[in-house]
Amino acid sequence: MFKSIKYAFAFFVLLGGLLIAGIQAYAVNITAENNSCVRCHLALSSTSFVGTKSHSWNGSIHQEHGVTCDKCHGGDPAAKSERLAHVGVFSSSNPDSDVYYKNIPKTCGKCHGAEYYKFTQSFHYKKLETTGQGPNCVTCHGSMVTSVLQPDDLANVCERCHNARLGVFPYVPEKAKAVLLLLQENKSLLSADKKLYTSKADLKLLDTAQANISSARLEWHTFDLDAILRYLQNAYGSLEQLNQPAKTAVQKKPAAKKK
Ligand code: HEC
Ligand code: HEC
Numbered sequence: 001m002f003k004s005i006k007y008a009f010a011f012f013v014l015l016g017g018l019l020i021a022g023i024q025a026y027a028v029n030i031t032a033e034n035n036s037c038v039r040c041h042l043a044l045s046s047t048s049f050v051g052t053k054s055h056s057w058n059g060s061i062h063q064e065h066g067v068t069c070d071k072c073h074g075g076d077p078a079a080k081s082e083r084l085a086h087v088g089v090f091s092s093s094n095p096d097s098d099v100y101y102k103n104i105p106k107t108c109g110k111c112h113g114a115e116y117y118k119f120t121q122s123f124h125y126k127k128l129e130t131t132g133q134g135p136n137c138v139t140c141h142g143s144m145v146t147s148v149l150q151p152d153d154l155a156n157v158c159e160r161c162h163n164a165r166l167g168v169f170p171y172v173p174e175k176a177k178a179v180l181l182l183l184q185e186n187k188s189l190l191s192a193d194k195k196l197y198t199s200k201a202d203l204k205l206l207d208t209a210q211a212n213i214s215s216a217r218l219e220w221h222t223f224d225l226d227a228i229l230r231y232l233q234n235a236y237g238s239l240e241q242l243n244q245p246a247k248t249a250v251q252k253k254p255a256a257k258k259k
């Protein structure tokens with residue numbers, strides 16, 4: 001069959017390569033295989049608006065966790081045809097759509113109940129409900145939720161309404177930016193300290209710091225900047241006490257800014 005053992009070897013190497021490539025492609029597309037929304041939409045050209053939007057889901061945290069299109073847009077992911085799959089799917093400008101701006105918090109809240117609850121306690125939520133104005137989840141997390149907000153972007157979001165011209169708490173954007181920076185600093189400090197300190201007493205302090213940082217992240221959703229600051233100060237207080245009894249290797253940490 002083969003002219004020489006060399007060719008036979010090359011043949012099997014090639015075959016093996018194809019097999020591995022096949023398995024990889026299958027693993028990557030396993031959600032796509034089962035979900036008609038994903039399968040059809042990822043094949044759409046990225047020159048179209050709908051195509052671009054669809055592709056932006058790819059690689060997002062939701063894609064990684066198998067949160068497919070239908071989880072936010074509705075529709076029937078088992079239906080093969082576009083017409084049947086789209087029953088219940090509407091443009092985001094349609095008040096019946098699950099992603100109509102007023103409906104967005106509730107849609108996200110199906111899975112992010114804690115953030116949703118906090119958000120419903122905020123002044124901005126009431127404003128969103130009554131006037132349709134005000135930030136909702138995607139204002140801060142991107143329209144296809146591909147990101148968590150960075151400090152400069154956050155300031156831009158707030159500045160739309162909180163500025164000198166409109167006179168509504170114009171200090172808000174700068175303060176919000178500073179508070180988010182502080183949250184990020186505390187997060188990296190915590191992860192660095194987690195590697196440095198391992199005694200039983202330290203682990204307890206690290207847990208307390210972690211809990212306070214989680215509360216600070218959650219509290220964003222009420223927009224209560226002072227409450228966020230209090231949690232961050234508590235977190236920092238715990239981190240400062242790390243390794244206290246031994247009084248060794250205590251590093252000077254940057255002081256938490258009080259504002
Ligand atoms: C067989 C292909 C196909 C399937 C299956 C499919 N879609 Fe679509 N979808 C399209 C095409 C094509 C468009 C663009 C239609 C247009 O521009 O008129 C579109 C448009 C959309 C839009 C934009 C609607 C608008 O009016 O702005 C959303 C949202 C959407 N699809 C979600 C879904 C969801 C969710 C599913 C699964 C439950 C799904 N699609 C299944 C092909 C498909
Ligand atoms: C985590 C929730 C979520 C997931 C998952 C998601 N989307 Fe979206 N999508 C949204 C939201 C919210 C909007 C409206 C954004 C806005 O107001 O800017 C949107 C907007 C769109 C639009 C623009 C048209 C419109 O109606 O505004 C298209 C098209 C779209 N999504 C398609 C998809 C497809 C296809 C998938 C899966 C590959 C998908 N989405 C997955 C939340 C999601």
Ligand code: HEC
Nearest residue numbers: 061065067071072107108110111112137138141145147148
């Ligand atoms: C079907 C459930 C589901 C829905 C609906 C959903 N998410 Fe998620 N979301 C998840 C899962 C699962 C994760 C990843 C694990 C985690 O962080 O909890 C996640 C992660 C996130 C993250 C963390 C991102 C990061 O980098 O840490 C944000 C922000 C987020 N989602 C926002 C939203 C928003 C905004 C909406 C609505 C437009 C939404 N989600 C709708 C399930 C969902």
Ligand code: HEC
Nearest residue numbers: 105108109112115116119135136137140148149217220221
């Ligand atoms: C004012 C802007 C803003 C709005 C509006 C907003 N978020 Fe957030 N969200 C944030 C910030 C800031 C963080 C924390 C980011 C960090 O830790 O770096 C966050 C974190 C998250 C996380 C990750 C939490 C974690 O601990 O892993 C989820 C999930 C989330 N938000 C969901 C939502 C949902 C759902 C809504 C709407 C009900 C929403 N967000 C509205 C700013 C916002």
Ligand code: HEC
Nearest residue numbers: 123133134135154157158160161162168169172176223225
């Ligand atoms: C669409 C407009 C709009 C956007 C965007 C907006 N706000 Fe507001 N915000 C308001 C209005 C209006 C008030 C209330 C003014 C009043 O009470 O008279 C307010 C009040 C506040 C208050 C004071 C609440 C209180 O009464 O204690 C804080 C803090 C605040 N916003 C934070 C933020 C932050 C942080 C952002 C950006 C993530 C933001 N806002 C984005 C419109 C907005």
